[in-house]
Each structure stands twice: as C-alpha cells, then as structure tokens.
Amino acid sequence: MTNTASSLLGVRFIGSGSAVPDRVLTNHDLAQMVDTNDEWISSRTGIRERHIADGEEDSVASLASKAGQKAIAAAGLTPQDIDLIILSTSTSDDLFGTAGRVQKLLGAERAVAFDLVAACSGFVFGLVTASQYIHTGTYKNVLLIGADVLSRWVDWQDRRTCILFGDGAGAVLLQASSQNKPxxxxxxxxxxxxxxxNxxxxxxxxxxxxxxxxxxNGQEVYRFAVRQVPEVIEKSLHYAQLEVNDLDxxxxxxxxxxxxxxxxNRFGIDPAKAxxxxxKYGNTSAASIPIALDEWVQSGKIQPNHLIAIAGFGAGLSWGSAVFRWG
Known part of the structure; x- marks a missing residue:
C-alpha cells in the first residue's frame, strides 16, 4: 500500500456520531479545586469547560457504543452490517481490551473488534489502519471509534494537567466503494x-x-506540535496532489x-476553516477529532464532497495526518 491510498477498492465516509458524559466541569469549578481561574485557563488553552465521566454509564465502552450507534444509524446501516470495529483508546476499561465490550453493546455480532493504542494520534492511525482492510477487500463496513476517559488518570491537584482533559467518544463509518464506481x-x-x-x-x-x-511537559509538547504537525499535513496533501487552499x-x-x-498562521489559511x-470539550485524546468532525457534520457545515485534512499528535511521541473527501 502507498500513502496515496490508491488500491483496488476505495474508501467512502458515510456516517458519524459522538457521545460525551452529561457532567460538565467548568473553569470556575476547577478554580475551587486548584489555584487557577477561568481567564488563566482560557487565555492559554482556549478551554472553558469539559465533560467528565460520572459512573459506569460513562465508561469507555458505554461512550464508544453510543457514538458508534449514531454513526451506524447516520450511515443507514444496522449493527449486523458491520464487519470490523476498531476502537482507538489509551484508557481502556480493561487492559485486555474494550473493543469486544463495544461489539457486544452494539449487537454487532458479525464484527471483528480490537483496540488500537496511539494516544492522541489514535484516530488518525485508526483511520489509516481501517482503510487498509477496505482497500484489500477484506472488509466492507468498518466502524472506527476514538474514545477516551482521561479523567481517570488526571491528578486533580496538578493545575498544569487537570485543566486540559475531558472525556468522550466519536465515531466514523467507513465503507468500501462499489466495484462499479470505485x-x-x-x-x-x-x-x-x-x-x-516519550x-x-x-x-x-x-x-x-x-x-x-x-x-x-507542556512546553516540549507545544514545540513538537507546531514544528511537526504542519509537515505531516503538507505530506498528506502532497500524496493527495492537493494544496492547502483546496481544503474546505x-x-x-x-x-x-x-x-x-x-x-x-503557518499555512496562511482562513481561520474559519480550522x-x-x-x-466545550477540552482535550479528549483519540476522541477529539471525530467529536469535532461529527459536530460540524451535524450542524451542516461539513457537506458531501468537502475536502478535509485531519491531524493528530501526542504521546509516543506520535503524529499523523490524513486528507479525505467526506461522503
């Protein structure tokens, strides 16, 4: 396989969904827990609130299955149509893996299911992995879910990190293109x-x-991201034979x-495209890209045939980008 993703069968993006816990923790709430305030947090991060898991109903499996259900419905499919479930998560409910639980909750009895661990790059890595199964003709309908409950692993007395993270899940349904229209x-x-x-x-x-x-180490992660992320976006655009201004x-x-x-600023594009x-959500790790994607789809901002570039980056260190056309 090549980075142009060319192959016998193509990939289509036919549905999305997302889910977050009901409990909301605002910056003002955090100011009651650690020495911080809303202005300090929002000016440095852009985050004003985040959704936090509250009990078993907000497990990774529960949030992932809710997001998956919405993506399956949006695609006009049923759980029985799903061939493969990839759960990108670094906060599994079970160290042996959580994808099997998601398969059970969805009722997707025909699907193979496994976890993929790549932290905040997980959704991008999962997308590329899912596409390979489709390109080779192994599977037709692949449900890709990014889900993390980072609140489990936050030190709520450490103001450097507790202000950043939230919980949630997002999902996308990928489908092989018709052989008559590849x-x-x-x-x-x-x-x-x-x-x-690392x-x-x-x-x-x-x-x-x-x-x-x-x-x-926030400063090092910031330096890494602003240096490396534009480069992988440029690479994925090069393989797609596109320019950054072609993106919607x-x-x-x-x-x-x-x-x-x-x-x-590096690309000089319209900020409204970003x-x-x-x-509203903070850093939800592998869930952040699909939650944002689904919100823009549900609002009608993302339309069929729109060109989208995504980029994930984080622990590992790992980073990656993909360019695709919605629909």
Missing amino acids: ENNLLGFEMRSDGKG EFLNINYLGRSTFEPISM WLILHQANQRIIDAVV VSNMG
Whole structure:
C-alpha cells in the first residue's frame, strides 16, 4: 500500500456520531479545586469547560457504543452490517481490551473488534489502519471509534494537567466503494513516531498494578506540535496532489487553541476553516477529532464532497495526518 491510498477498492465516509458524559466541569469549578481561574485557563488553552465521566454509564465502552450507534444509524446501516470495529483508546476499561465490550453493546455480532493504542494520534492511525482492510477487500463496513476517559488518570491537584482533559467518544463509518464506481475518498496520509520524546507525555506503570497520573511537559509538547504537525499535513496533501487552499476544513487534535492558531498562521489559511470546539470539550485524546468532525457534520457545515485534512499528535511521541473527501 502507498500513502496515496490508491488500491483496488476505495474508501467512502458515510456516517458519524459522538457521545460525551452529561457532567460538565467548568473553569470556575476547577478554580475551587486548584489555584487557577477561568481567564488563566482560557487565555492559554482556549478551554472553558469539559465533560467528565460520572459512573459506569460513562465508561469507555458505554461512550464508544453510543457514538458508534449514531454513526451506524447516520450511515443507514444496522449493527449486523458491520464487519470490523476498531476502537482507538489509551484508557481502556480493561487492559485486555474494550473493543469486544463495544461489539457486544452494539449487537454487532458479525464484527471483528480490537483496540488500537496511539494516544492522541489514535484516530488518525485508526483511520489509516481501517482503510487498509477496505482497500484489500477484506472488509466492507468498518466502524472506527476514538474514545477516551482521561479523567481517570488526571491528578486533580496538578493545575498544569487537570485543566486540559475531558472525556468522550466519536465515531466514523467507513465503507468500501462499489466495484462499479470505485471512488476513493481517502486521498493521502502520513504517519510518524519518535520514541525519543516519550518522556514528554505519558502515564507510567509504577508496579503492583498501579499507574502514575498523566505526566506532561507542556512546553516540549507545544514545540513538537507546531514544528511537526504542519509537515505531516503538507505530506498528506502532497500524496493527495492537493494544496492547502483546496481544503474546505482543517481538523486538528483539540489540544490547545494556540497550536491550532500556529498551524493556521503557518499555512496562511482562513481561520474559519480550522475547526475548533475544545472550548466545550477540552482535550479528549483519540476522541477529539471525530467529536469535532461529527459536530460540524451535524450542524451542516461539513457537506458531501468537502475536502478535509485531519491531524493528530501526542504521546509516543506520535503524529499523523490524513486528507479525505467526506461522503
């Protein structure tokens, strides 16, 4: 397979869905917990509130299945039509994997299901992985879900990290194009990893079945993102034989508004093309891109045939981009 995603069978994007917990934690709420305030948080991150899991009903499996149900319905399919479920998550309910639970909750009895762990790059990596199964003709209908419950791993006394993260899930239904009309709407992609930067963002195992809370060097992650993300977007556009001005939408991982602004300035594109909803959700890791995508689809902003570039980046370090046409 090549990064132009050309192959025997093409990929279509036919449905999306998302789900977040009901509980909302605002910046003002956080100011009652740690030494911070709304202006300090919002001016530095763009985040004003986030949705936080509250009980078993907000498990990764529960949120992922709700998002998946909506994507399946939007695509006009049933759970029995799904051949493969890929769950991109770094906060699994079960260290052995959560995709099987999602399959059960969905009633997608025919589907193969597995987890994919790539932190905040998980949705992009999952999208490329899903496309390979479709290109080779192995599966026709693939449900890709990004879901994370990062609140489980936050130190709520650490104001450097507790202000950033929220919980949620987003899903996209990918389908093989008809052999009579073999269009391929995944136009290009690029994925990269650099383990030398692993120490900048992680949740390390401490022994005796315990892990430390999220540890992050925010300055290093910011420098990494503004340097590397534009490059992989340019690469995926090159493979797609497109220019940045051809895009209708740019959807970056919703980590920090300053990162989005830096990428927009680097490309010199209209800021209105850069999707941003982190003000309402915070950083939801692998869920952030599909939640934002679904919100723009549901609002009618994203229309069939719109050209979209997505880019994820985070722990690993890992980063990647994909360019596709919606529909």
